[in-house]
Amino acid sequence: MNRIHLRNLSLDDLRQLVTSHGQPEYRYRQLATWMYARLETSFAQMTDLPAEYRARLEAETRATSIRSALVQESATDHTRKFLFELGDGARVESVLMRYEHRTTLCVSSQVGCPLDCIFCETAKGNFQRNLTAGEILDQICTLKAEAGAQDQKINVVFMGMGEPLLNLEEVVRALRVMNDPLGLNMSDRRITVSTSSFPERIRELADADVSCSLALSLNAPDDETRKQLMPKASRFTIDELLDAARYFVRSGRRRVTLEYVLIPGLNMSIADADTLGRLTHRQPFKLNLIPYNPGRVDPFQRPSEEEIDRFVARLLPVAPAVTVRRSRGVDIDAACGQLWNASLNEKKKPVKETASFSRGGD
Ligand code: SAH
Numbered sequence: 001m002n003r004i005h006l007r008n009l010s011l012d013d014l015r016q017l018v019t020s021h022g023q024p025e026y027r028y029r030q031l032a033t034w035m036y037a038r039l040e041t042s043f044a045q046m047t048d049l050p051a052e053y054r055a056r057l058e059a060e061t062r063a064t065s066i067r068s069a070l071v072q073e074s075a076t077d078h079t080r081k082f083l084f085e086l087g088d089g090a091r092v093e094s095v096l097m098r099y100e101h102r103t104t105l106c107v108s109s110q111v112g113c114p115l116d117c118i119f120c121e122t123a124k125g126n127f128q129r130n131l132t133a134g135e136i137l138d139q140i141c142t143l144k145a146e147a148g149a150q151d152q153k154i155n156v157v158f159m160g161m162g163e164p165l166l167n168l169e170e171v172v173r174a175l176r177v178m179n180d181p182l183g184l185n186m187s188d189r190r191i192t193v194s195t196s197s198f199p200e201r202i203r204e205l206a207d208a209d210v211s212c213s214l215a216l217s218l219n220a221p222d223d224e225t226r227k228q229l230m231p232k233a234s235r236f237t238i239d240e241l242l243d244a245a246r247y248f249v250r251s252g253r254r255r256v257t258l259e260y261v262l263i264p265g266l267n268m269s270i271a272d273a274d275t276l277g278r279l280t281h282r283q284p285f286k287l288n289l290i291p292y293n294p295g296r297v298d299p300f301q302r303p304s305e306e307e308i309d310r311f312v313a314r315l316l317p318v319a320p321a322v323t324v325r326r327s328r329g330v331d332i333d334a335a336c337g338q339l340w341n342a343s344l345n346e347k348k349k350p351v352k353e354t355a356s357f358s359r360g361g362d
Pocket of ligand 1: 119120121158159160161162163164194195196215216217219259260261290291292293294295
């Protein structure tokens with residue numbers, strides 16, 4: 001018999017399952033507390049449930065569907081990167097980043113990614129499938145347990161492998177459990193869904209009955225440059241994307257973060273900073289600049305501190321709230337997709353080559 005993965009159930013469905021087992025309704029609250037507050041995956045440890053009921057759960061269900069296949073710890077900071085193996089053998093990456101007063105968990109929404117952004121490691125492998133809500137929650141719960149920081153502030157960012165809005169249904173199902181007080185009890189301040197495109201789906205997420213923040217991977221100041229960096233994500237124009245981002249904010253949500261990966265020679269000239277400044281001036285956005293994190297074999301370079309400073313100085317007077325994201329876990333393949341690709345290479349699977357790219361006249 002195929003065992004039911006409990007984290008794939010909504011909390012309502014979990015209640016129905018437990019009562020269909022002839023248990024009193026409060027049992028489901030006990031079970032949910034073990035699953036999401038205590039992060040327990042062994043039914044044997046759920047000691048306030050009757051022994052026979054634990055045995056039944058063990059036989060008919062499972063509390064997690066992933067196992068960690070590889071963990072890498074950075075020698076320079078407290079970043080830990082996990083390669084998780086799913087029930088069907090597919091693998092995804094998640095990253096645990098610990099800062100002084102908070103912990104950020106970076107999770108995947110798909111195995112591989114159907115988009116083809118030329119700077120992204122995930123795009124070099126093949127897209128395999130969407131993750132289920134249960135597999136998304138498994139990553140979060142496993143990392144949270146690993147962090148051992150029940151009382152610390154935990155942030156979750158959907159910035160691992162995949163495009164969350166191309167798996168919107170399962171992402172929304174996971175968000176519901178993340179928001180629920182009986183689930184992970186997290187507010188929109190602590191959850192960021194990061195997307196590269198899809199204005200209609202941004203609106204759908206804005207209208208959905210879930211709380212989260214939104215980040216939009218802009219990465220270029222104009223459509224022409226964006227098309228070269230992110231060909232598939234550029235099916236929609238920057239205007240259409242920013243309109244959708246404004247809709248998200250108008251629907252009562254937090255300011256949208258525009259992510260902008262800084263790649264020397266491609267998108268960080270003074271003219272680029274000026275265009276980006278004009279685009280964001282007095283808009284309900286925050287701007288997060290991400291110095292490009294090179295892979296093992298890569299045609300692009302990390303920007304120098306001087307190049308970053310020059311770009312920031314030019315933007316600061318005009319753009320809204322500018323921050324620079326400092327790379328973490330640089331020594332452990334921590335850019336999204338890097339560890340996954342390394343593991344695919346070990347399995348001797350072919351990996352797509354990225355085309356090298358240079359912009360004419362720059
Ligand atoms: N598909 C989603 C989420 C995954 S990528 C999205 O595009 O938003 C998460 C962020 O990492 C994006 O802003 C992306 O532009 C950025 N990114 C991807 N590869 C990177 C690299 N090598 N160095 C720095 N940032 C990178």
